[in-house]
Amino acid sequence: MNSANIYTLTGLKPGGAAPPPGAIPTDLLIGESWREGSSRRRIPVHNPANGEVITTIADATLEDCMAAVDAAEKAAPGWAATPARQRAEILRKCFDAMIAGADWLAHLISLEMGKALADSKSEVLYAAEFFRWYAEEAPRIRGEIQDSPGGANKILVQYQPVGISLLITPWNFPAAMATRKIAPALGAGCTVILKPAIETPLTALALAQIMLDCGVPPGVLNVITPLDPGPGCRAIMHDPRVRKLSFTGSTAVGRKLLASAAETVLNCSMELGGNAPFIVFDDANIDDAVDGAMIAKMRNGGQACTASNRFYVQRGVAAEFTRKLAARMAATKMGDGTDPATGLGPMITRKQADKIAGLVDGAVAEGATITIGGQCPDSKGYFYPATVLTNVPPTAAILKDEIFGPVAPVVTFDSEEEAIRLSNNTQYGLVAYLYTGDIKKGLNIAQRLEYGMVGVNRGLVSDTAAPFGGVKQSGLGREGGHHGLLEFTECRYVAVTW
DSSP: OOOSSEEOOOOOOTTSSOOOSSOEEOSEEETTEEEOOTTOOEEEEEOTTTOOEEEEEEOOOHHHHHHHHHHHHHHHHHHHHSOHHHHHHHHHHHHHHHHHTHHHHHHHHHHHHOOOHHHHHHHHHHHHHHHHHHHHHGGGOOOEEEEOTTSSSEEEEEEEEOOEEEEEOOSSSTTHHHHHHHHHHHHHTOOEEEEOOTTSHHHHHHHHHHHHHTTOOBTTEEEOOOSSHHHHHHHHHHSTTEEEEEEESOHHHHHHHHHHHHTTTOEEEEEOOOOEEEEEOTTSOHHHHHHHHHHHHHGGGGOSTTSEEEEEEEHHHHHHHHHHHHHHHHTSOBSOTTSTTOSBOOOSOHHHHHHHHHHHHHHHHTTOEEEEOOOOOSSSSOOOOOEEEESOOTTOGGGTSOOOSSEEEEEEEOSHHHHHHHHHOSSOOSEEEEEOSOHHHHHHHHHHSOOSEEEESOSOOOOTTSOBOOSGGGEESOBSHHHHHHTTEEEEEEEEOO
16 A cells, blocks of 8 residues: 555454454555645545544545546556456455455444444445456356348447446445446456545545455556546546446436536446335235335435335225334434444434435425424434334425435325326336235236336345346436446447458
């Protein structure tokens, strides 16, 4: 490690995580070296459980961002020419290293993002799987060959690296959102520039050092952390050497990036916002549905684009489901995410906690009833309690906005048609969940839901082997599975006669 500024992880719980294998760099990774930003400015990173500053990171300037493009360009020919098996072996080493360091990485995520330690550990294991999956998929980018229909020539189709890729990741899954983009990009033979969220940059910086230690060549992975990402990201996107943007974040920001990308017809993959319905039918196993709801709603404290945002429960089981869900959510201990006993950590910022409070207050003003929760605690941290709302009008604003918090608004419905109509009444289309005892009915309804992913009797759909992504204003393209690898390739057709 050649970083001038490092952060050493402390405060690991006795008997839990092993000591970190090394310090975490807090500078920019550009080419072969960690370096301070050219402005020498530093950005504070806060612990959302108490608002205190953990450490500071380098602020990347426009000059630094363009230096990252230079480094990626320099490394691109060699990395693209590296045999797929060799690239795969490096990715596999990254998987092994993440698994070996899973406990300290989980502690780091809980420290800077706030999520419960159990959620953080699950994220690390999920994030590591992308390295293993794409280590297996990288050698399997297959081409095609066929006779042209007229018989005049052969048709050859090859998939080649798309080129230098800008990867922009959000704060809520700082490990998984990074590896879900980095692993397929590197597996396909692309060099990358990663811009993690400044709220949770330390996890990305730690992963970058792990990848360097595992043999990722200089310039193949570059990491920049600008406080104001607009100028630098626009410059990178408009550089003709850069051919790919992969973004995970809000739909509002995604629209702006797409508008900017249109100026150079930049290849884009967009994983944007969600407004997931969770539908429970009268014939569902209610205990199973509550188990699924706890995962779909409370994983990551509700701060996930896949989080169930609207609960549509058929009238015959509405009282039972709501009672059991409220009991489970009320029993979830709220506190510092690094405490192993915590089930619900803080929200990422005070602003986010206040936004959730405003949505709940608005729902109550529109006629909703608070069953549990609904009051921000008086604390230094950015906490909001697990909350269940009943008697929520189908037109309430809370059902239209992405809550991004531990709030479950429950709406009662009578017919299948009503449930489908309410569920599809949104600009988003990322994921939907439904519970029923009739699998035939469930699969038929899944076909009618306007979503890129549907969980039938499951509260979790994310899987490294599956294509993750949405329809409508929830995004473009897919991550995960073989589809995620192809997102970082270009299809080339060669006409040949022999």
